[in-house]
Amino acid sequence: xxxxxxxxxxxWKRDFIENFSSxxxxxxxxxxxxTIVIVPHHRPxxxxxxxxxxxxxxxxxxxxxxxxxxxxxxxxxxPKLTGNFPRRIGKxxxxxxxxxxxxxxxAESKGLLSKLPCDLQKFFPWGTRLASLLEEMLRQDITPxxxxxxxxxxxxxxAALLEEIEIIFVKYVEALERRGWSTTGLESRNLSTNxxxxxxxxxxxxxYLAGFYGLAGVEDKFFHxxxxxxxxxxxxxxxxxxxxxxxxxxxxxxxxxxxxxxxxEAISDDSAENSSTLPKLKFFEGFDRHSQLCAMRxxxxxxxxxxxxxxxxxxxxxxxxxxxMHHLPERDINISMGYPLGRSALNxxxxxxxxxxxxxxxxxxxxxDILALIRHPYLKMxxxxxxxxxxxxxxxxxxxxxxxxxxxxxxxxxxxxNDENGNLVDNPDSTEELRAEVIGLxxxxxxxxNTLAELADxxxxxxxxxxxxxxxxxxxxxxxxxxLFRLMNEVIPELxxxxxxxxxxxxxxxxxxFRQLLASQRVSFEPDPISSMQVxxxxxxRLLNFKRTYILDTVDDKIPGTDPYDPLLPxxxxxxxxxxxxxxxESVATYxxxxxxxxxxxxxxxxxxxxxxxxxxxxxxxxxxxxQLLWELEQKEKRIITPSENFPLKxxxxxxxxxxxxxxxxxxxxxxxxxxxxxxxxxxxxxALDCYVTCPKLFFFRxxxxxxxxxxxxxxxxxxxxxxxxxxxxxxxxEPYLGKVxxxxxxxxxxxxxxxxxxxxxxxxxxNLPYDIKKSLEHAGKNRLSLxxxxxxxxxxxxxxDEACALLDVGDYPVKIYGRIDRVDNRDNSRYIIDYxxxxxxxxxxxxxxxxxxxxQVLKDPQSLYNDAxxxxxxxxxxxxxxxxxxxxxxxxxSSREMPxxxxxxxxVKDGKEKxxxxxxxxxxxxIEIIGTKIxxxxxxIINNLIAEPEFKAIRSAQCNxxxxxxxxxx
Numbered sequence: 001x002x003x004x005x006x007x008x009x010x011x012w013k014r015d016f017i018e019n020f021s022s023x024x025x026x027x028x029x030x031x032x033x034x035t036i037v038i039v040p041h042h043r044p045x046x047x048x049x050x051x052x053x054x055x056x057x058x059x060x061x062x063x064x065x066x067x068x069x070x071x072x073x074x075x076x077x078x079p080k081l082t083g084n085f086p087r088r089i090g091k092x093x094x095x096x097x098x099x100x101x102x103x104x105x106x107a108e109s110k111g112l113l114s115k116l117p118c119d120l121q122k123f124f125p126w127g128t129r130l131a132s133l134l135e136e137m138l139r140q141d142i143t144p145x146x147x148x149x150x151x152x153x154x155x156x157x158x159a160a161l162l163e164e165i166e167i168i169f170v171k172y173v174e175a176l177e178r179r180g181w182s183t184t185g186l187e188s189r190n191l192s193t194n195x196x197x198x199x200x201x202x203x204x205x206x207x208y209l210a211g212f213y214g215l216a217g218v219e220d221k222f223f224h225x226x227x228x229x230x231x232x233x234x235x236x237x238x239x240x241x242x243x244x245x246x247x248x249x250x251x252x253x254x255x256x257x258x259x260x261x262x263x264x265e266a267i268s269d270d271s272a273e274n275s276s277t278l279p280k281l282k283f284f285e286g287f288d289r290h291s292q293l294c295a296m297r298x299x300x301x302x303x304x305x306x307x308x309x310x311x312x313x314x315x316x317x318x319x320x321x322x323x324x325m326h327h328l329p330e331r332d333i334n335i336s337m338g339y340p341l342g343r344s345a346l347n348x349x350x351x352x353x354x355x356x357x358x359x360x361x362x363x364x365x366x367x368x369d370i371l372a373l374i375r376h377p378y379l380k381m382x383x384x385x386x387x388x389x390x391x392x393x394x395x396x397x398x399x400x401x402x403x404x405x406x407x408x409x410x411x412x413x414x415x416x417x418n419d420e421n422g423n424l425v426d427n428p429d430s431t432e433e434l435r436a437e438v439i440g441l442x443x444x445x446x447x448x449x450n451t452l453a454e455l456a457d458x459x460x461x462x463x464x465x466x467x468x469x470x471x472x473x474x475x476x477x478x479x480x481x482x483x484l485f486r487l488m489n490e491v492i493p494e495l496x497x498x499x500x501x502x503x504x505x506x507x508x509x510x511x512x513x514f515r516q517l518l519a520s521q522r523v524s525f526e527p528d529p530i531s532s533m534q535v536x537x538x539x540x541x542r543l544l545n546f547k548r549t550y551i552l553d554t555v556d557d558k559i560p561g562t563d564p565y566d567p568l569l570p571x572x573x574x575x576x577x578x579x580x581x582x583x584x585x586e587s588v589a590t591y592x593x594x595x596x597x598x599x600x601x602x603x604x605x606x607x608x609x610x611x612x613x614x615x616x617x618x619x620x621x622x623x624x625x626x627x628q629l630l631w632e633l634e635q636k637e638k639r640i641i642t643p644s645e646n647f648p649l650k651x652x653x654x655x656x657x658x659x660x661x662x663x664x665x666x667x668x669x670x671x672x673x674x675x676x677x678x679x680x681x682x683x684x685x686x687x688a689l690d691c692y693v694t695c696p697k698l699f700f701f702r703x704x705x706x707x708x709x710x711x712x713x714x715x716x717x718x719x720x721x722x723x724x725x726x727x728x729x730x731x732x733x734x735e736p737y738l739g740k741v742x743x744x745x746x747x748x749x750x751x752x753x754x755x756x757x758x759x760x761x762x763x764x765x766x767x768n769l770p771y772d773i774k775k776s777l778e779h780a781g782k783n784r785l786s787l788x789x790x791x792x793x794x795x796x797x798x799x800x801x802d803e804a805c806a807l808l809d810v811g812d813y814p815v816k817i818y819g820r821i822d823r824v825d826n827r828d829n830s831r832y833i834i835d836y837x838x839x840x841x842x843x844x845x846x847x848x849x850x851x852x853x854x855x856x857q858v859l860k861d862p863q864s865l866y867n868d869a870x871x872x873x874x875x876x877x878x879x880x881x882x883x884x885x886x887x888x889x890x891x892x893x894x895s896s897r898e899m900p901x902x903x904x905x906x907x908x909v910k911d912g913k914e915k916x917x918x919x920x921x922x923x924x925x926x927x928i929e930i931i932g933t934k935i936x937x938x939x940x941x942i943i944n945n946l947i948a949e950p951e952f953k954a955i956r957s958a959q960c961n962x963x964x965x966x967x968x969x970x971x
Contacts, residue, residue: 002229014270017543041539113160120505135183216584254587283607293327332532342518374394442462552606564602668949727754731801743794749790795832873942
C-alpha cells in the first residue's frame with residue numbers, strides 16, 4: 001500500500017496542457033520513458049506531445065511518455081491480464097449472439113418472451129438496443145436485476161426483454177467467453193476482476209490520470225485501485241477553490257463528489273481568487289443557422305487580424321461542420337471532429353442504389369430512381385483518359401426516361417455515340433464499356449441480395465469501381481476519399497465477416513441492417529499538424545484552452561442536449577438498473593461548457609431564437625447555460641439584458657430593403673428575322689396569339705427560343721394526350737352522320753363508350769398507368785361522353801376537325817391565323833362553331849365586346865398600340881381570358897365565305913353542355929360587327945404590336961406561379 005497522493009488541480013483559467021507538461025518534466029527529471037498518461041480522449045495527447053517537443057526544459061532526443069485514452073489503455077492491458085488475444089466483435093455479431101440467446105430462452109420462458117413472435121427481422125432493432133444496454137452495464141460493472149410488471153409502461157418487446165434481463169446478461173457474458181470473443185464492455189468487466197494483477201504489470205511505471213471529470217463503474221474502481229496501490233497522480237482541470245475545501249463552482253460538482261467518495265485531498269498552486277470570474281462574453285441572437293454563421297464570420301474578421309492560432313470554433317452538432325467551413329476566413333484551419341458517414345455524398349449514392357431495388361416492379365425500375373442514380377456526381381465524374389464521358393451519355397438517358405413510362409427496364413436504353421457531326425464522345429468503345437460496368441455493378445449487382453455477405457460483395461465491387469475509375473476525384477475531394485476508405489475498411493468487412501453474414505435475411509432486412517451500420521460510422525478528420533484556427537466539437541475541446549472561442553448553436557436541444565428516446569429502457573427507468581440518467585450526462589455537459597469558456601479571454605456565444613420550420617414546428621430556446629451566464633451578467637450590471645444592437649447581447653439583423661422583382665425584358669432584335677419568317681410563311685395559331693396577350697415574354701420562350709419545357713413522366717396520365725384521344729373518338733363517332741340531322745337521344749351511347757374504351761386501351765400510356773388511375777379514366781370518360789351525347793340537341797354536323805385560316809393585312813405582308821375547328825354545325829340555316837374542352841373553359845366576358853376603353857383605341861387609333869402596349873394587353877386579358885373561340889369564328893368566316901352565327905365551348909370535363917359566346921341580347925347586327933370588324937381589327941392590332949414592339953416584356957399574372965419558364969424569366 002502506497003501513500004495516497006493528493007489530487008492536483010490546475011486552474012481552469014490556465015492552459016492545462018502547458019502546465020501539465022511542466023509537471024511531467026519536473027517530476028520525471030526529464031526521463032519520461034516509464035511514464036504513462038491517461039487522458040479522456042485522443043485530442044489532448046496530440047497537444048501534449050507538441051508541448052513536450054517544444055519545451056526547452058526537456059532534453060532532446062528523448063522518449064515521450066505513453067499516452068492512452070481509457071479504452072486504449074484497457075485494450076493494452078487485457079492481453080497481459082488474461083494471457084490471450086480474443087477477437088473483438090462488432091454490433092452485428094452481438095445481435096446475432098443475442099438472437100440465439102433469446103431463441104433459446106423463449107422455449108424456457110413462461111413470461112412475455114414466450115408469447116412474442118421472434119424472427120431476426122423483427123428482433124434486429126431491439127437487438128441493437130439490447131446489445132448497447134448490456135455493454136453499458138458491463139462498463140458500469142453492474143449485474144442487472146429483472147424488471148417485471150412493465151406492461152403499459154414500455155412496448156411489449158421492451159417489457160419482455162427487461163423481464164428476463166438478468167438471465168440474458170449472464171448468458172451473454174458466458175457466450176462471449178465460450179466463443180473467445182470480446183467487446184469493450186467485457187474487457188472493462190474483466191479488468192475490474194483482475195485488478196490485483198495490475199501491481200506486477202505496472203510496477204515501476206509513473207501513472208498520471210489527466211483531466212478526467214466524472215468517474216463511474218469500472219473507471220472509478222480501476223483508477224481508485226491505481227491511486228490506492230500504484231501511486232497514481234490525478235490531475236484535474238478545475239476550480240482551484242476545491243483545494244481550499246470549498247464547494248467551488250457549481251459546474252465542478254462531480255469533482256467535489258470525487259473528493260468525497262475517495263476521501264481524498266486536493267492541492268493547487270493556483271490562486272482561488274477570481275477563479276469563477278467570467279471572461280469577456282459576447283452573445284449573438286440569430287434568427288436561423290445562417291444568421292449565426294454570418295455573424296461569426298464578421299466577428300472573426302473584425303476581432304482577429306492575421307493570427308488565428310489561439311481561436312477555436314466549437315460545434316455542438318456535426319451537421320454544422322460543412323456550413324461553418326464555407327463561412328470561415330480564407331486561412332488554414334484544423335478540424336478535429338467526426339463527420340457522419342450518413343450525411344456524405346457516398347451515402348447518397350448508396351441510398352440511390354438501395355432505393356432503386358426497393359421500389360422496382362419485376363425487372364423494371366421506377367424512372368425517378370434511375371434518374372437519381374445516374375445524376376449522382378460520382379458516376380458522372382468517372383474518367384477515361386482524363387475525360388468524363390458519362391455526363392453526355394447519362395444526359396441522353398435522362399431525356400429518354402422523361403419521355404417514357406413510369407417503370408422502365410434499364411437494359412432498354414441504347415446510347416447514341418455519334419451523329420451527323422461525328423462522335424459525341426472521344427472514346428465510344430471505352431465509354432460503353434464503362435457505362436456497362438456502372439450499370440452492372442450499381443443496378444444488376446444489387447438485384448438479388450439475400451445475405452449480408454452478398455451485400456458486402458456488391459458494395460465492395462461498386463467501391464472498387466469508384467476507386468479505380470474515379471481518376472483525380474479522390475485526390476481533389478479528400479472528405480469523399482475518407483468516406484470511401486471508411487466504407488471499404490470498416491463497414492464492408494463487418495458485413496462480410498460477422499457470424500450472421502451468411503444467414504438468409506432477404507433484401508429488406510439486409511438493407512436495413514446496412515443502413516443502421518452506416519449511420520453509426522463517422523469520418524474522422526486528421527488533426528495534424530496542430531496549427532492555425534481549430535474547428536472542433538464540444539467533447540473534443542476537453543483539456544484544451546483558447547484565447548477566443550466561438551460557440552455556435554447554443555440552444556438547449558444541443559447544449560446540454562437531449563438523449564434520443566430509448567424504447568427499450570426510457571430515461572425514467574434507468575435508475576431501476578442503477579444506470580446513470582440524463583442528470584449525470586447534463587452534469588458532464590455543464591463542466592465541459594464552463595471549463596471551455598473559463599479558460600478563454602473572450603467567448604462569443606451564438607444561438608438561434610424563434611420558430612424552427614419542419615414537420616412539427618418547434619421553438620428554439622437558448623441553452624440553460626446561456627441563461628445562467630446572462631443572469632450572472634444581470635446581477636453584476638443591475639439591469640435586465642435584452643437583445644439590442646450592442647453587446648453583451650446583440651441581435652443579429654440583416655438590412656432588408658424592398659425586394660426588387662422586375663423581370664428583365666428581352667430584346668427582339670436577335671430573333672426578329674425568325675419572328676418575321678414565322679409570320680410570313682407559317683402564321684400564328686389562336687393559342688399563340690393567346691400566349692402573346694397573356695405574356696409577350698412567355699411567347700418568346702415558347703415560340704422563338706430554343707428553351708423547352710422539361711418533359712417528365714406524368715404518373716396521373718397525359719392530360720393533353722387524353723384530350724386528343726377524346727377529340728379523335730368524337731370525330732370518328734360523328735363522322736358517319738356528316739350532313740345528316742341528328743339528335744343525341746337517337747345516338748348509341750354504348751357504341752360511343754365502346755369506341756372510347758377501344759381507343760383508350762390501344763393508347764401506349766394506358767398500360768403503364770396505376771390501376772386506380774386507369775379505372776378513374778375509364779369511369780370519367782364513359783360518364784362524360786354519355787352526358788355529352790345526352791346534351792346534343794337537334795343539329796346537322798357539316799364538318800369535323802377541318803382546317804381553317806384567316807388572312808390579316810398587317811402592313812408589309814399578310815399574316816395567316818390558322819388552326820383546326822373541332823366541329824361546325826348547321827342549325828336553322830345558321831353556322832355554329834363547336835370547340836370541345838376537356839379542361840377549364842376560357843372565353844371573353846359578355847361585356848368585353850362593349851368595352852369602350854379597348855375598342856375606341858382598336859378601331860379609331862390602332863397605331864397608338866403598336867408600341868408599349870403592355871397595359872392594353874392586360875386590359876384585353878382581363879376582359880377576354882381567351883381569344884381562341886372568337887378567332888375560330890374569324891377563321892371560319894374567311895374559309896367558308898359565310899358569316900357564322902354562334903360559337904360554343906363544350907364542357908366535357910363536367911356535363912357536356914354548350915357554353916355560347918354570344919348571349920340572347922346580342923342582335924344580328926352586333927354579331928356581324930364583332931366577327932367582321934372587331935375580331936380582325938383586334939387581331940391585327942395584336943400582331944402589329946408583336947412586330948413593332950422592340951422588346952418582349954413580362955406581364956405578371958397568376959399564371960406566373962406555375963409557368964415552366966419562371967426561373968428563366970425571373971418574374
